[in-house]
Amino acid sequence: MATPSTKSLDLDYVRSQFPGLARGWTFFDNAGGSQILKIAVERINTFLYEKNVQLGGSYEVSQAAAAALYEARTAAMHLVHAQRPEEIVFGNSTTALLQNLARAMHSQLTAGDEIIITVSDHESNIGPWDRLQERGVILKIWPLNKETLSLDLADLAPLMSERTKLVCVTHCSNILGSI
Template sequence: MTLDLDFVRAQFPALQGEWTFMDNAGGSQVLRTVAERVSDYLLTTNVQTGASYEPSRISTARVSQSREAFARFMNCDPGEIVEGASTTILIRFLSEAMTGRLQPGDEIILTNTDHEANIGPWLKHEARGIKIRWWRCDPETYELDLADLKALMNERTKLVCVTHASNILGTINPIREIADIAHAGGAELCVDAVAYAPHRAIDVKALDADYYIFSVYKVFGPHHAVMFGKREKLLALDNIYHYFFDKSRVPHKLEPGNINYECAWGSIGAVDYVEDLGRRAGAGEGRAAIEAGFAAIAEQERALTARLMDFLQSRNSVRVIGRTSSAIADRVSTVSFTVGERSSREVVEAVDKARIGIRYGDFYAKRIVEEHGLTKTDGTVRVSMVHYNTLAEVDRLIAALEPAL
């Protein structure tokens, strides 16, 4: 399937300017329809939900529609959708809500490849006597070995936390296999999908994760986030809202202070957009369209990654951090590299002059950067592309990089 890039780029007002955006893992550009929805909500139904008067009924219905849209997007039931401001805050809420189920001596497995959002909230349980066990990647390949995970599992393991795709490596992890290992040992699985969600279709039923979280502002929407949780798992979590919310009040017991209604309504535009891409590729509606839309997205991004990777591998001074394959099954279009002993900051600032936005640093995946000696180069240079980027833009980036390498 081939994307109509003229159509795609016309949906994003920011792309009509002179800048090339390749820092998308930090936050994608926003669809015009998303901005229009946010504005529409604020101007026409900016009231509290749950009342009997008509504007409130409309507002309530709009929030419900956002859960229905994300249920299509993730292949789950609307009653399994929790919304919030960011993945960081949703995982913090999840961690707090699991407090009553984690007892001294219980164990949690974390990886050193994750964004801190899926590490820090769980480390707080150490003060209560919970043991943290680290699943570390290979120091040369940066790969997580499933055999190492199996060796860490025991009868006290209650939770395994892992990223679906690393926001620094771009590596796609085998979530279903990880879920099978966790569940075989009696543990649950929490997946940070922030760096995966803009690039591939999500099917939480096929993945069998217990909790699966991503940020909509990385998926062409507003500053909003979504967490899937298996219904029975959500019901078992503690209430973290007011005392009069009992444990059956899912999802509301996990959304203290309520969600951002205008962002919930606006986020539907991002789901609709992917469905539209699928319909344009010849698919039907709903899940079929979403899967077809992401198939077209994945192929476009594979071509972008291959063009950039071929260039980087041709330069002796460059070391790609992570997989060098551009295959759809192996990685997303987030590529990190270092240039000898040079500061990554210097490389990025040279590219800034060409009006191309990339980034350097640790990207809040600080532990892998520190443990693998990447702080001495100011972290890595990261190029994070999405489907609205073009091969011509990659060529412009290469031209800007060449004198800096």
């Protein structure tokens, strides 16, 4: 029986793909300090230089921009195991996107409606929903399993009711470093 070959990781190559780290600093502060991959910057620049136009047009560049966005959404769909590319939304920050979503849903929620959040999420996925309590929305907390430090679906079930409108949990926790 053949054993799988193991390749060593070329750390110099990996580090070269993150130009922001070449100045001797390592940033552990938060997502805002995350260093972007060189090829990602190059793809963004290509888009901005060649396809940064209004989407939905019938002309070639607009069609190319829509195709590039669809390609990016499809890649992100696979990354987070979404069902369709249309489930993926890109924006300037998670904080801004979730604040916009909460504001957009404001008129769809009434006093007594419930939203479930976790304590393992970033403030960006807690604050916007917390502020809806001013309208009488009830905030419930999905607790962490204290032994595994993970979210357990068995702990979510008792929180759910006919008044539950949203369960707000992000794909990964920057608090626990888990997916």
